[in-house]
Amino acid sequence: MQNLQETLKTSLWAETLTPKELAQVCDESYEMHVAAGAHLTRIGDAANSWYGVIEGVLIMTVCSPDGKESTFTGVTNGGWFGEGTLLKNDHWRYNGLAVRDSRLACVPRSTFKRLVQTSLPFNHFLLSHLNARLGLFISLIEYDRLLGPDARVARCLASLFHPDIYPRTGSFVELSQEEIGQLSAMSRQRANEALHQLERAGLLRIEFGGVSVLDLPGLRSYHGVAQGKRRGSAKS
DNA sequence: CCATTAAACACCC
DNA sequence: GGGTGTTTAATGG
Known part of the structure; x- marks a missing residue:
């Protein structure tokens, strides 16, 4: 503290x-x-x-x-x-x-x-800070438009680890599944399902009141299967 | 149809 | 008491 x-x-x-x-x-x-x-x-x-x-x-x-x-x-x-x-x-x-x-x-x-x-150096900081946030928001729009729910949760979680914007984040994300759903723009139970999908992929571990990130690069580049469709109903 | 969600419920921390 | 896992009915593309 x-x-x-x-x-x-x-x-x-x-x-x-x-x-x-x-x-x-x-x-x-x-x-x-x-x-x-x-x-x-x-x-x-x-x-x-x-x-x-x-x-x-x-x-x-x-x-x-x-x-x-x-x-x-x-x-x-x-x-x-x-x-x-x-x-x-x-x-x-x-x-x-x-x-x-x-x-x-x-x-x-x-x-x-x-x-x-x-302070010119302070302005340099502000520029890179604003630039980082701009990049973050562009990414969020990209996720929203192009990715399915599972991938959206993965990338939204990964975006919480941007070093310029969230400097002191550990590997544990203390957010309930309800809150992860709000950040990723979906319902709690859909977020729950997405988290289990990501856990099965070995990218994170679901814990009480939050998740532990095991593979940040994996989350950051997660594409899901077939644009985010789940339930492998692709003819068995 | 199929996916998603709100509501409700039963556990468990 | 709140977070989590699950079911059910309703909704909308």
Whole structure:
């Protein structure tokens, strides 16, 4: 378990700052707790902070006009989010919902903007961070359009291990099958079936309250059988 | 038809 | 109490 200062000092962007700059960021930042099930950000709220996850899990969700909710992606230990909204001086366009009791490192908007205006190395970090997230979202669209359910679960799980976005993820993914289903855009029992398929393929192990990833490259390149069709009903 | 899902249920951590 | 495995009926391509 880490504290606020450790999270800031071991972040991927800390090394882009001079010791003096970093010390000032540490001084201006603060910690916030969000209980499981509570919102950190809501669509329409003004964005006042850049958030880093000290410990916990947050998901980004949007709502359709009739109230249906869809989950885009999750952020876990060591991940940072909100920079895009802060850069635009905008309001949140997605909800940030804690699915575990979570502790957040909050870098005030004024601090974040000062770094953007004064530190070229920090901007380099932001570029690669945004680029990584862009690549992640492009991948998610690709999975959604081209892959069947089993492969979608495999790739969505694998995407949680992107080193630039999820720096401190172990091999155990602490997400219920319900939550994996939400991330992969399918029902719980379909996610359950996909997970068993992947377990049979030796890529992961299903455990209580989560899964252990055994073969990350295998998950990342999983294509399933015949574009994701299962139940080998191909004439025996 | 076939795949998927919501709802409901029975275990088990 | 919540996560998991399973069944059943309803839905939609």
